[in-house]
Amino acid sequence: QVQLVESGGGLVQAGGSLRLSCVASGRTFSNYAMAMGWFRQAPGKEREFVAAIRWSGGSTNYADSMKGRFTLSRDNAKNMVYLQMDSLRPEDTAVYYCAAYPFPRTGDLGSQKPTYWGQGTQVTVSS
Numbered sequence: 001q002v003q004l005v006e007s008g009g010g011l012v013q014a015g016g017s018l019r020l021s022c023v024a025s026g027r028t029f030s031n032y033a034m035a036m037g038w039f040r041q042a043p044g045k046e047r048e049f050v051a052a053i054r055w056s057g058g059s060t061n062y063a064d065s066m067k068g069r070f071t072l073s074r075d076n077a078k079n080m081v082y083l084q085m086d087s088l089r090p091e092d093t094a095v096y097y098c099a100a101y102p103f104p105r106t107g108d109l110g111s112q113k114p115t116y117w118g119q120g121t122q123v124t125v126s127s
Contacts, residue, residue, distance in 0.1 A: 002026045002116040004036075004098040009121030016125070017086045022098030022118060024079040035101040035109055036074065036081045037061075040094035040123075052101070052109035053081060061109045088125045095120040 008020040037052025099114035
């Protein structure tokens with residue numbers, strides 16, 4: 001089992017920034033066998049992919065609407081991922097979930113289903 005704990009959510013005005021963090025603990029995998037990322041779910045909507053990063057090599061995938069505004073990074077030694085969110089919009093309001101993909105396939109992580117999930121952290125962007 002892998003446990004994921006998010007932090008960094010909160011209330012911000014439109015145009016502002018937030019940085020989300022997620023730490024993984026428990027059964028952690030070797031660098032070549034892990035990817036982590038973020039999803040979000042707004043009220044009344046389905047959960048959607050935000051971004052993900054591979055532990056080995058650090059290649060990333062982003063949802064189109066987040067490209068250029070959100071930046072994902074990792075710290076392998078600490079088993080942490082960070083989501084820097086800039087130029088936030090009211091439509092970015094959602095619960096943001098950290099996710100882990102053990103043994104991810106090659107290709108776009110956005111099309112793969114994570115195995116582990118965090119509890120989520122609320123991000124609210126006011127207009």
